[in-house]
Amino acid sequence: MKNFLEIKDLNFSVDNEQILKNITFEIQNKGDIICILGPSGIGKTTILKSIAGLRRIDSGLIFLNNKILTDYNRFVLPEDRNIALSFQDNALFPHYTVEENIEFGIKRSLFCSKNKNGPLKYSMDKLLDLFFIPEIKNKYPHEISAGQSQRVSLVRSIIHNPDLLLLDEPFANLDQHLKEKIQENLKEIIKSSNITTIVVTHDKYEAFYLGDYCGILLNKKLVQFDSPYNIHHIPVSKEIVQFFNRGVLVPAEVMSEDTLYNDELGKIKGKLMKNYLKGEKLNLLIQPEDLEHDDTSHLKFQVIDKKFRGTGFIYILKTSSNLKLPVFVNSHHEHLHAENDNFGIKTPIYIDHLVCF
Amino acid sequence: MLSQKYTKLFKFNYWFISSLLISSIVCIPLIVICSSFFGELSDYYKLLKDTYLYLYIFNTLALLFGVLILTFVFGVGSAYLVSFYRFPGSTFFTWALILSFAVPGYIYAYSLTAFFEYFGNLYSILKFLFGEGNYNDYIPRVDSLLGSIFSISFSLFVYVYIITRACFIYQSQSQIDAGKNMGFSNYKIFKTILLPSARPGIIAGLSLVAMECVSDFGTVAFFNVQSLTTAIYDSWIIFDDINTAYQLSFFLIIFIFIFIALEKKLRSRSRFNIPSRGYRTVEKIQLSGNVKWFMFALLFTLFFFSFIFPLSQMFFWIIKFPSNLNFVNLLQLILNTFQLVGFTTLILILLSFITNYGMRISESKFLNLITSFSVSGYAIPGIILAVTLLGFISYISNYLNNDSIKMLFIGTVFGLIIAYCVRFYSLAINGIKTGYDKLNKSLDDVSCLMGNSRLGTFMYVHFPFLKQNLILIAMLVSIDILKELPLTLILRPYNFETFATQAYVFASQDMLEFTAGPSLFLILFASLIILISRKKILKGF
Numbered sequence A: 001m002k003n004f005l006e007i008k009d010l011n012f013s014v015d016n017e018q019i020l021k022n023i024t025f026e027i028q029n030k031g032d033i034i035c036i037l038g039p040s041g042i043g044k045t046t047i048l049k050s051i052a053g054l055r056r057i058d059s060g061l062i063f064l065n066n067k068i069l070t071d072y073n074r075f076v077l078p079e080d081r082n083i084a085l086s087f088q089d090n091a092l093f094p095h096y097t098v099e100e101n102i103e104f105g106i107k108r109s110l111f112c113s114k115n116k117n118g119p120l121k122y123s124m125d126k127l128l129d130l131f132f133i134p135e136i137k138n139k140y141p142h143e144i145s146a147g148q149s150q151r152v153s154l155v156r157s158i159i160h161n162p163d164l165l166l167l168d169e170p171f172a173n174l175d176q177h178l179k180e181k182i183q184e185n186l187k188e189i190i191k192s193s194n195i196t197t198i199v200v201t202h203d204k205y206e207a208f209y210l211g212d213y214c215g216i217l218l219n220k221k222l223v224q225f226d227s228p229y230n231i232h233h234i235p236v237s238k239e240i241v242q243f244f245n246r247g248v249l250v251p252a253e254v255m256s257e258d259t260l261y262n263d264e265l266g267k268i269k270g271k272l273m274k275n276y277l278k279g280e281k282l283n284l285l286i287q288p289e290d291l292e293h294d295d296t297s298h299l300k301f302q303v304i305d306k307k308f309r310g311t312g313f314i315y316i317l318k319t320s321s322n323l324k325l326p327v328f329v330n331s332h333h334e335h336l337h338a339e340n341d342n343f344g345i346k347t348p349i350y351i352d353h354l355v356c357f
Numbered sequence B: 001m002l003s004q005k006y007t008k009l010f011k012f013n014y015w016f017i018s019s020l021l022i023s024s025i026v027c028i029p030l031i032v033i034c035s036s037f038f039g040e041l042s043d044y045y046k047l048l049k050d051t052y053l054y055l056y057i058f059n060t061l062a063l064l065f066g067v068l069i070l071t072f073v074f075g076v077g078s079a080y081l082v083s084f085y086r087f088p089g090s091t092f093f094t095w096a097l098i099l100s101f102a103v104p105g106y107i108y109a110y111s112l113t114a115f116f117e118y119f120g121n122l123y124s125i126l127k128f129l130f131g132e133g134n135y136n137d138y139i140p141r142v143d144s145l146l147g148s149i150f151s152i153s154f155s156l157f158v159y160v161y162i163i164t165r166a167c168f169i170y171q172s173q174s175q176i177d178a179g180k181n182m183g184f185s186n187y188k189i190f191k192t193i194l195l196p197s198a199r200p201g202i203i204a205g206l207s208l209v210a211m212e213c214v215s216d217f218g219t220v221a222f223f224n225v226q227s228l229t230t231a232i233y234d235s236w237i238i239f240d241d242i243n244t245a246y247q248l249s250f251f252l253i254i255f256i257f258i259f260i261a262l263e264k265k266l267r268s269r270s271r272f273n274i275p276s277r278g279y280r281t282v283e284k285i286q287l288s289g290n291v292k293w294f295m296f297a298l299l300f301t302l303f304f305f306s307f308i309f310p311l312s313q314m315f316f317w318i319i320k321f322p323s324n325l326n327f328v329n330l331l332q333l334i335l336n337t338f339q340l341v342g343f344t345t346l347i348l349i350l351l352s353f354i355t356n357y358g359m360r361i362s363e364s365k366f367l368n369l370i371t372s373f374s375v376s377g378y379a380i381p382g383i384i385l386a387v388t389l390l391g392f393i394s395y396i397s398n399y400l401n402n403d404s405i406k407m408l409f410i411g412t413v414f415g416l417i418i419a420y421c422v423r424f425y426s427l428a429i430n431g432i433k434t435g436y437d438k439l440n441k442s443l444d445d446v447s448c449l450m451g452n453s454r455l456g457t458f459m460y461v462h463f464p465f466l467k468q469n470l471i472l473i474a475m476l477v478s479i480d481i482l483k484e485l486p487l488t489l490i491l492r493p494y495n496f497e498t499f500a501t502q503a504y505v506f507a508s509q510d511m512l513e514f515t516a517g518p519s520l521f522l523i524l525f526a527s528l529i530i531l532i533s534r535k536k537i538l539k540g541f
Helices: A044-052 A098-106 A124-130 A146-159 A176-193 A204-210 A228-233 A238-244 B002-037 B043-050 B053-084 B090-102 B105-116 B121-130 B144-169 B173-181 B186-215 B218-222 B228-237 B242-267 B289-320 B322-327 B330-362 B365-379 B382-400 B403-409 B413-438 B441-449 B454-483 B486-491 B499-508 B512-532 B534-538
Strands: A005-014 A017-027 A033-037 A059-064 A067-071 A083-086 A164-168 A196-201 A213-218 A221-226 A248-256 A259-262 A266-272 A281-286 A300-308 A312-318 A324-330 A342-344 A349-354
Touching (some): A017 A044, A033 A204, A044 A059, A044 A083, A044 A164, A044 A196, A044 B441, A083 A146, A083 B441, A124 A146, A124 A176, A146 A164, A176 A204, A196 A204, A213 A228, A221 A238, A248 A324, B002 B242, B002 B365, B002 B382, B002 B413, B053 B090, B053 B144, B053 B228, B053 B242, B090 B144, B090 B534, B105 B121, B105 B144, B105 B499, B105 B512, B144 B186, B144 B218, B144 B289, B144 B534, B173 B186, B186 B228, B186 B242, B186 B382, B218 B499, B228 B242, B228 B382, B228 B486, B242 B365, B289 B322, B322 B512, B330 B365, B330 B413, B330 B441, B330 B454, B330 B499, B365 B413, B382 B403, B382 B413, B382 B486, B413 B454, B441 B454, B454 B512, B486 B499, B499 B512
Parallel strands (some): A017 A221, A033 A196, A083 A164, A164 A196, A266 A349
Antiparallel strands (some): A005 A017, A005 A059, A059 A067, A213 A221, A248 A259, A248 A281, A259 A266, A300 A312, A300 A342, A312 A324
């Protein structure tokens, strides 16, 4: 197998209830970052624990770095896998200081299997600096905040220099501004140390920023595994659209291979992502950035709500058939529309990727 | 799939050993007692049933009733005062009150008798103060049931005190503030907010008291109260009628089961647990004026009667009759006690580590079940445990016609240690379990992923974390073995004495002054251990 990591047909169940169904994905290159996105309580953590060997899977294959870790008759013990997992919470040893906790990740004791990767090129102090916690080295876990202990746990996992780094909601307890800085530093560290990483998160922007690839986990299955760009622009199922909650589905009819028609919006041009028959009726996904504002347009709808998003506004427009169309407009736009105003949309409508279901 | 099942089955058996072992020994008394109760009745039992049986049961109940009332008042009252008020000595009494844990009921009984008897110490004090006079007629006789109630209450109220106090102080201040905000008086806050939320703790404490009280042997034996425990002892030792001993034990066991059931029912869903972090402790109210001295006087009286009084009585005797100490081989007693404590603690810690570790990694429900049964050994009164073990082993060795089993268990230190292990198994299991509960399970995973084998995880993560708990277990086991009387008395080798049995032997030979030596050292050693581990004990064991 030429891929660095391969997960094939992984099934997992607890008490006869299936939690994960046929999870399959692969990472080609060492050093790639994969983000797994999904709502809470769906089994994202379970995937990580299965890969780490902390949970026995029902069936499936896990292959890492030229070694089969799990298949139908093999099971490499978690301590021999050289995989580090940073838990979401409460994962520091309460009787050791922060420094001792991190050293636990470096220490190779009598009862330890050897780590062939050697030491990480970052020192403990450097890592603590990069995560903005240089001053807590001598404190005990109960003396630091949840966000701090999460970062300590992160440092401990990274400094272990594993073949595969698994991060479970690594920024769950951080405030927004710190989160972004730390995300940047984390990406830098991982990329420059060439550590293959799987991050589990429910934050889409985090996943899109960190991930070379993203997987969407819904209803026990990995429904899409693709680059962040494609995940955003070309979602493969209605469930994913609903999970992201960013667009609406508009009924449309296929006119030709690059044109759709909707009764209220008129002709919609763009590149259809799949081949459809002429005259076929389907639903078109319209995301906020798809429609363009144009005050001079004759196509006008009533504004029923607007959401200020800092960089812009998202206007919600109501059509006569009660569709609620979201439209993103730059916040420097001079014409501010109030609710109940009429709002023009540029015609003919052109959308890069016509995603239909 | 197949290999997975095999490994599971293997783990299964492996971790069961200790719990299964203890459980089966715990089963012995229950099986023996129940089977003999429905078996053949001896003549002595028939006679007893017509004459004294109901008296025994009545006395046991009366004793229980009195002790429960007194321990409730002493325990909850003192816990309330030290938890919510600041007055002279309030910090001191917080830990000083638990010193009474060092004084077993029977030693309290010796001092109580010495004080109130004809020409006793009270007489001497009155004579010293007011000169010669016929004081004996006016001094109340504290003996029999009343004496037992007082002695046992003073030695057991600590259970209620400790657990109730732990409930009180970990109560959140915001509840009290809410009460104040609604205009409640202090009394109403206590009655409607504090007491109900401490209820599970109080019930837990009282049920401990109840079990210890009905199992008490030393005190009632000394005061000649005809209770179930003394009757069991007498029918075994004096009448040599083991079947009657079993049949009487049946009633005692019924009591114990009722307590356990009652406690479960009364506590129902509410649980007494102490948050490890994130609570706001209660702000104490500073008392002023006469009230603060009144509170001080109340607690001082309690402290004085529960601890200073028996201690000073023993000191008094030693000073008065120093030559009595020659009858006590102090070094031998210390060695004997150390031997018992050392081996018992070692075995207990080993067994409970195996079981706890097994429960942690195997998550087997059956193991949990069997463990929760095996810890019920603490509920079996020492005297019943001793009598049934003896009877069972003689039966087995007679059946096999092999005396070596008898030689191994009966009248040996080994047999005694086994019995202690059954009795104190819950102490050790729970001591380690509370530690493990605080150690998040994902930490095992972290350690494992860092490349540690199970042994490595145990050595570097579990053991250092649980060290504190181990020390506490050793301390508590020591105190219990120091104080344990009936079990030691019946199972010990010939002429093998601990402080407790030595004092008992003197007292039963009417040589009360001679009890001072062993009693004093018992109290002093136990107090020392309590002082060292007071912070942990105050947290609720």
